[in-house]
Amino acid sequence: xxxxxxxxxxxxxxxxxxxxxxxxxxxxxxxxxxxxxxxxxxxxxxxxxxxxxxxxxxxxxxxxxxxxxxxxxxxxxxxxxxxxxxxxxxxxxxxxxxxxxxxxxxxxxxxxxxxxxxxxxxxxxxxxxxxxxxxxxxxxxxxxxxxxxxxxxxxxxxxxxxxxxxxxxxxxxxxxxxxxxxxxxxxxxxxxxxxxxxxxxxxxxxxxxxxxxxxxxxxxxxxxxxxxxxxxxxxxxxxxxxxxxxxxxxxxxxxxxxxxxxxxxxxxxxxxxxxxxxxxxxxxxxxxxxxxxxxxxxxxxxxxxxxxxxxx
Numbered sequence: 001x002x003x004x005x006x007x008x009x010x011x012x013x014x015x016x017x018x019x020x021x022x023x024x025x026x027x028x029x030x031x032x033x034x035x036x037x038x039x040x041x042x043x044x045x046x047x048x049x050x051x052x053x054x055x056x057x058x059x060x061x062x063x064x065x066x067x068x069x070x071x072x073x074x075x076x077x078x079x080x081x082x083x084x085x086x087x088x089x090x091x092x093x094x095x096x097x098x099x100x101x102x103x104x105x106x107x108x109x110x111x112x113x114x115x116x117x118x119x120x121x122x123x124x125x126x127x128x129x130x131x132x133x134x135x136x137x138x139x140x141x142x143x144x145x146x147x148x149x150x151x152x153x154x155x156x157x158x159x160x161x162x163x164x165x166x167x168x169x170x171x172x173x174x175x176x177x178x179x180x181x182x183x184x185x186x187x188x189x190x191x192x193x194x195x196x197x198x199x200x201x202x203x204x205x206x207x208x209x210x211x212x213x214x215x216x217x218x219x220x221x222x223x224x225x226x227x228x229x230x231x232x233x234x235x236x237x238x239x240x241x242x243x244x245x246x247x248x249x250x251x252x253x254x255x256x257x258x259x260x261x262x263x264x265x266x267x268x269x270x271x272x273x274x275x276x277x278x279x280x281x282x283x284x285x286x287x288x289x290x291x292x293x294x295x296x297x298x299x300x301x302x303x304x305x306x307x308x309x310x311x312x
Contacts, residue, residue, distance in 0.1 A: 001067050005030040006074030010174040011112065011216060013041040015071050017311055018217035020046050030056050031074060041173045044311050058098055062105040069108035069224055072098055078180055080265060084137045091141035096148055106159045110223055113163040113231060115274050117143040126277040127231050146231055153229055162223050167235035167276050171213030171300050172309050183245050184297055188304050191253035200262045203242035207273045209235035212296035218288055228284045235276025236290040248297045
């Protein structure tokens with residue numbers, strides 16, 4: 001059996017789809033459906049059972065069931081969330097407990113970290129502490145769990161423990177994310193409503209490493225079939241601007257691009273540049289080429305037009 005926490009979420013549901021495509025359906029989905037529309041992410045997926053996160057006694061379950069791996073994708077991913085106590089309890093304390101239980105039962109543990117741990121990127125984007133300086137409490141919660149994982153790995157563990165530092169992921173099944181949805185999703189719906197495509201002032205200078213969710217799934221499944229442990233970047237290794245995204249969407253929708261003022265609540269908390277150093281991950285034997293920004297957006301827009309971005 002495989003457990004996917006956050007399985008009704010964006011990346012979690014795509015990982016389940018990837019497992020299904022490889023003939024795996026013995027999957028337990030752990031999530032909460034307080035956002036009831038998230039059930040749409042599960043409609044076309046095959047899995048054994050669903051359990052609410054708050055009702056999931058993972059210590060007992062892992063001790064008594066034959067579990068091969070845990071994909072821990074569940075987290076509060078709102079980068080402007082200001083409740084630090086909630087963020088740390090949800091993203092840090094819960095993750096520690098789930099990791100410890102996985103190790104105690106010799107279960108593979110693959111979890112979602114974040115490129116936000118690198119902060120403004122002044123010191124680069126290589127998986128070491130010298131490059132890390134989180135700028136908000138979300139990033140700090142991910143950073144602190146990465147530090148905990150490093151201590152655990154340094155002490156020696158019998159099972160695989162892997163963190164993937166997701167850069168800017170876009171693609172199917174992100175409808176529920178609201179303001180945290182990708183720019184592609186937001187621009188597509190602006191165009192669909194008959195409006196111009198809005199980007200922040202200075203978007204030509206905001207460069208990020210954008211990665212299609214299908215590539216992220218491939219990376220997770222690659223590591224599931226390996227024994228490598230550690231923290232790895234999950235990007236393409238190539239930065240592109242937000243304006244580049246708008247231009248691709250504009251080409252597909254024939255809508256004009258306009259600029260809007262940069263939000264006050266994001267000033268000082270917004271990464272202006274990210275570009276993953278992918279050498280450590282490539283060294284695990286991964287050789288599949290990453291989807292180009294143009295091809296990824298084209299594929300995603302086709303899905304948005306067909307099914308509003310849901311897996312069919």
